[in-house]
Amino acid sequence: MQLAAPFEMSQPAISRHLKVLEGAGLIVRRADGTKRPCRLAKAGIEVIDQWLAVLREALAKNYEKLDEVLAALNSGNGEETL
């Protein structure tokens, strides 16, 4: 219920999303009476983070270079070197 509150989504829809996350190993759920508290699964999140870190580094390098390309275009004298 708490997890559903911020979203414009029905409780069953939220449950389905949580099931997918659980199946993917990204969250862990346990039973506590009628409640099903969730927490993030560290191992699953770390794998995502590693993958994103590689992407982040490669993309950051690309966009630094893109900034240089755009600066050369904007300065007007970049045409000769292209």
Added chain:
Amino acid sequence: MYRAHTEPKLIQKWLLGPAGTTMPVCISEARPGGKIRYEWTIGDGTGFYLTGEYLELEPSSRIVHVERMYLPDPTPDNHVETRFDPDGAGTLMTMRMTLPDAETRSRMLATGMEHGMEASYVRLDSMI
């Protein structure tokens, strides 16, 4: 920004990824149905490539294309919409990548993971 995403001579200058990577071949036929082919060479002489086709082009504002990466097996077709919108003194770029279904997306992420590891090993090699 639009030119930097469609003109081969500009693309070759920045769409490179990890240090030491170059793009000796860059085909970008910026018209609907036009071909895309980017070939990258990593520092050690190995490489990988991507092919694609342009679907829609609105000069200065929007590009729609499909692409697949060969690592060497092709990844599933990735449908990409790239938008360039004025944002203050600059440009806000929005990319939306769409894969046909969840199963394809899982395979894509698995390939990306593999590729990411490859990039890590390549960097590691250069550090040793």
